[in-house]
Amino acid sequence: MLNIALPKGRLGDKVYNLLANIGYDCSEIYDDNRKLIFRNEKSGVCYLLVKPSDVAIYIAHGAADIGIVGKDILEEDKLDLYELLDLKLGKCNMCVAAPENYIEDLDRPLRVATKFTNIAKNYYLSLNREIEIIKLNGSIEIAPLLGLSDVIVDIVETGTTLRENHLKVYETIMPISARLIANKSSYKFKNAEILDLVTKLEKELAEND
């Protein structure tokens, strides 16, 4: 039995459809209830629906064998896992964004508002730029508009939210997409089952491409 941690929400739905197409279906998942664990003995899978930012934690602690998670979470948490596939779903970019008329003042530390504090720290460390992190949990875009920060570090998908708040992408840090991850111990002891799923998934992704 493979335990698969799926992120709740749109990405999880897309990934579930992908997995169901290659034989890992569990129709019960569509039932209108509040269950979070769905098991299908016939397809040999047990799906766990968890908060997207918690998927990697479930995998690292062995509560699930494999899971699907955004690259942003992996870069932020840096857990000891295998990252087996880029599913090329949920594509976006981790960016530095700033007000449209922003001019950087290099004479003082940069104030950066973000919920991705580790990504921001590592990025500016690589540039040898002194920063002051302002950790926020949502509505990051309003921080520079209210003078709380100079720039923000956040995920940008279409750029609509930025434009509507008179911000623009200032720098792109890295591309983001959904990744298939595995627990290192599960990879050793459920190797055949995991490799079988990876092979089928790779084939399905190639056909969809």
Add this chain to the structure above:
Amino acid sequence: MAQIPDFLAKEDELGISLPLLFESRGYKKYRMSKFEEYSFYSDNRKFLTDDGVIAFNNADGRLMALKPDITLSIVKNAKLSEKLTRLYYNESVFRISNAAKDFREIKQCGIEVLGDIDSYITSEVILLAAKSLEMIDRNYSVSVSHNDIVLSLIDDCDISIADRKRLAGCIGGKNTHDFRRICRECGISDETADKITSLFTIDMPINDAIGRIEALVDTEKTVNALNELKTLCKTLSACGIADKINIDLSVTQHIDYYNGIVFRGYVEKAPAAVLSGGRYDLLARKIRDNIGAIGFAVYLDNLNLYYRKTREYDTDILIINKDSGNTDKLISLANGFCSEGKSVCVEREKPDSYRCRATYIFENGELTEEEKC
């Protein structure tokens, strides 16, 4: 090997059985202080994990550290014999967890061999690693690699230390997609990237792996590394543990310190490696003159969680003492149960939720059995 009492928790059980195993192969116990000068660790910072070191000033004002690592300390302080020194330890290390931002005590039991390391010693160490894992769980797996096979190919590429670190991160995570992307960003050819990717995704039984690696290596360093791996695998197969060994070339250790065979051990119920080790001549030679070194550590913390033992009874016998005297007789009766191999506890009243095989009442100098609890 001595019989380990069944009631001991996994960590305590291994604290006895692993030293017995190491002693049986001629390893001598190395006991160390919990403190060391901080400067020693700051000079060898890269050898340690990313977790922080717990530092403090001693009475003389010197900056000290609670020992964050055992290998470094043994290499620096151990009295070496002329040819070969075999040591084992059962100690705690102390670190500041970067993730949880709190102090951690991590119990480790392991071995270090310092001196002239040959193929016999390498095989002996990996066999002891396998036996150590078997003591935790019969369903175990040792992932063996050679540091020079994959990392030397990256060293041959002209890239910055930061990019090298990014690529090493991808290798450890079996992450081929980002590895190829970073290679393109660094100007490494697709051909080289494909070759390295084909190598670090090898994670399979010995016989399948050796053939695959043979077809992919051609530089002097990688061919020598493969030959070393082949010799080791031949010995491990002859020892009858080939089915427990995987060649996993995604296993790497810091190239400034490790220079040969490296390995990690997994057991079925633990979500991460519980054993890590390898050949670290480069570290040893930074501290001592011209010696080789190999060793491993078993991480004992959390094993009680993954291998939980539930006790059916608190003791075999519970005696409720309702007598006001006759202490000599009561002690003699309790001793009698112990000499029959039964555990016994004497209480004035039966504690809440107490579980025992039999309850006795001691009153007026007489012992009578109560109904089963």
